[in-house]
Amino acid sequence: MKLPIFVRELFKNERETLEAGLRSSDAFVLRRCQILLASSKGERPPRISENLGCASQTVRNAIHEFDECGLDALTPGSSRPKEVHASFDETGAEALRELLRRSPREFGKQTSLWTLEYAAEVSFEEGLTERRVSGETIRATLARLGVRWKRAKRWIESPDPEYARKKGLSSG
Incomplete structure (x- = not known):
């Protein structure tokens, strides 16, 4: 069985920033601060996830990211890949x-x-x-390529040689 993970010991300025983050209007920052502070108090990820109503993997991700990046973990990152390769060159x-x-x-x-x-x-x-x-x-x-895709429409042209002139269509 794996040992439960906990956030590393917090420095004073980190703890102050996390406590200030509890008053944040940004839900991402608020959730991360709650997770990290609970972990610093010795709560395990399953218990934290149960209390906050999130997945335990979310808790583990937040702890790992904080251990790697410090307070930068409070900044939401993009879930998009760093490089997107076009399927068609x-x-x-x-x-x-x-x-x-x-x-x-x-x-x-x-x-x-x-x-x-x-x-x-x-x-x-x-x-x-x-x-x-x-x-x-x-x-x-x-x-x-500058091509707009539209639904194809089936249409019938008249065999009348004067059709284009009568409908006001240009011939070329």
Whole structure:
């Protein structure tokens, strides 16, 4: 069985900062201060989590971060990755644009209209991406290229040679 973890011994200025944090309007700072002060009094993480209504892993994370970073642990960090790698580089994005100019039927799909999901599926099958991507990734990649994705509409054109003139459509 693992030994319970506790926060390291607090310096006087750290204890004062944590006690001042109990009056913070920021919920993150308040929760962290409550966790760290309770741990400094010898309470174990499961008991702290029970008293504060949070997960015991949250308590352990707060204690570990305080032990590593000190008072910087009171500053909320981002949960986003530090680096985000695009699924499509510039050449891949252009290849996606060219792929979408072809019919989905050429790739074995039973429709003549592209959906974001079909585009994601085919881009993986054709080797444009190393792993499967979401429809949102396809939409974001197209947006980077300046292409707006809209739902395709089926429409019928009249066989009348004067159709464009009558409807006021330009011919070129």
